Amino acid sequence: MTVTTQRPDVRPTFSIGEVVEVKPAEEILAGLDERGELDALPFMPEMLPFCGRRFVVDSIAHKTCDTATWTGLRRLEDTVHLTGLRCDGQAHGGCQAGCLIFWKTAWLTRVSGPTQDRNGSTPIPLQLRAPEPSTPGVSPPPSACSGCTPERLTEVAHGACRPREAGSDEPVYSCQATELTRAAPVGIPLWDVTQYVRDVRSGNAPARQVLRGIAIGAFNRMQDLTRDKLPERLRIRGGRRYPFIRGTAHRTPVESLGLQPGEWVRVKSLEQISATLNAENLNRGMAFDREQLKYCGRTARVLRRVEHIIDESTGRMQTMKTPCIVLADVVCTADYHRSCPRRVYAYWREIWLERVPTPLTASRAAGDNP
Template sequence: MSGSLRAGDLVRVRSREEILATLDADGRLDGQPFMPEMLEFAGRELPVDKIAHKTCDTINRPSTGLRRLDQTVHLTDARCDGSAHGGCQAGCLLFWREEWLETPEGVPLRARQPGSNPVATEQTLVDDTVAGVADDGATLYRCAATEVGRASSPLPSYLPGQYVEDVRSRNFSALFVIRGLLILMFNKFQALSRKLPRQLRIADGLPYPFFKGTGPGPKPEPLRLQPGELVEVKSKEEIMAALGPNSKNRGLIFDGEMLPFCGRRARVLKSVDKIIEEHTGRMLHLRDCVILDQVTCVGRYHRFCPRAIHTYWREAWLRRVDE
């Protein structure tokens, strides 16, 4: 579980040398990789964005599974730039162990016991980014997202302490968590209700928020959106018409966390052409896909995961706004 930190607390990232001294021969601490992209934050003071006492399992059970983490936080705006991972554009929030942080006065948050592990080097971190080469010659990458299973343990939904920690850590308000728990219990009922005759089901057993693709309709011309452009997310009905029954558009899923943004406006942060597939380490290549500024998953339907993953938007789900 987490330590004494709370969301909003100010911390300083320790020096490169101090951090390297906490790592094993593979550049990890209890399975958690320290990635080369994190070195640029050494010595910087940043607020804690969220306590990462749990995180989505995007490898094994992406819809409901969560994993437990110990003494780990996310720092505000400290995202991976992908520079050491083939230019991956996912922009994931980095995972920071408390051993890599100190107070603004320079007091380590959690001292690492001296001794047993060999000291890593910066080259160790670079070497650990590559897991191997696939049969077709593609590079297979390692990162904190692909290795999350090694740095965590399963976290069943029925353990109440995690929800107490969601509030105690200041990750989420009590009202947000209570509402989310009611939705969680309702969706468990919905899953069971699919065994009932259709006429006895609520919304045909769909989980809340109820949605299902009715298309896909014709492929529109790409907007070729540029960073900084203002866009409006289309209505729920328009987006459903662009999705198949599996809630996907050409393989890209539309998640329930994205529904609250329907009808809202935001600016394009960047186009996304390539991201690392977390369960294989392969680089995936995308088209007609962007991420929006300040638009991330808030975990309302995913057991309050604090990871704030960027949501990926097909241009077909957006319309350009003439300013």
């Protein structure tokens, strides 16, 4: 009789909508290296409060956009995003980017019970749970990592493992975003069909969205080639990428509305926004991204003003000369970025927004008088 045993390095796989529990902190820390990483992906201090709590798998992070060196999409393995879990930046100088956190599947355990859909129709409440008692006489599986401590996580977050310029006392932060090219060293070309199959099979994106993204990606690649090789008279829309956004301002204007968290705004029309962009579709150095088009004309609640974020390529804190706005639930859905599941927040100049009264439904939900 042949007995098969599971390899100790085999990690669990999860599906969108599954309920999982983040393992106890001491168990996760024991499996990290001296940089506080697993497979070069940092476990950040901001993740510790989630240990022992249950959440829903939102997406399978088998690929992600490279926002550090802008080389395109990169491949990840054994990694997921959990619904609503974003970094609050408290251990990273108060960075306000609010990045969606990456979770290695080795840091999670499956919870038996019904699954939830990714829209959260029956959301799982956040709940604390005591660690499972260990079984006497049973040792944990061996690990190739040397272990870590919460104090070490904080040291690494503040740049203990990153070079600093001689004579400079400016912090050089380290987080999942700054180390993404190490955690995902392999790029994924546009023509790699397996990524699209995984998008659909995992539930990250419907087939219609994936096919549309492939077509747009191929068209935009052709536009890039024609812009370099053909005279302007032979180019489609001047060789610009789809969708065709064209700024018309010679000098980009600025406007301050003094927006505060909780206020409601409407995103202006594309025509109004285009008048504030230069030929590179920038306003005061900030791009109006194609993913923001779908929100034109929609209303949303102001989540916060963003004044400082970490530069993912250098690890240094950047202070914005002109603060921007983040809107609640207004994220990149990667319609034009090959269904990347990272869901980064879209940044808005105040000149692209206009105040509107608080919607009646929102007032009632907050307990206000209509």
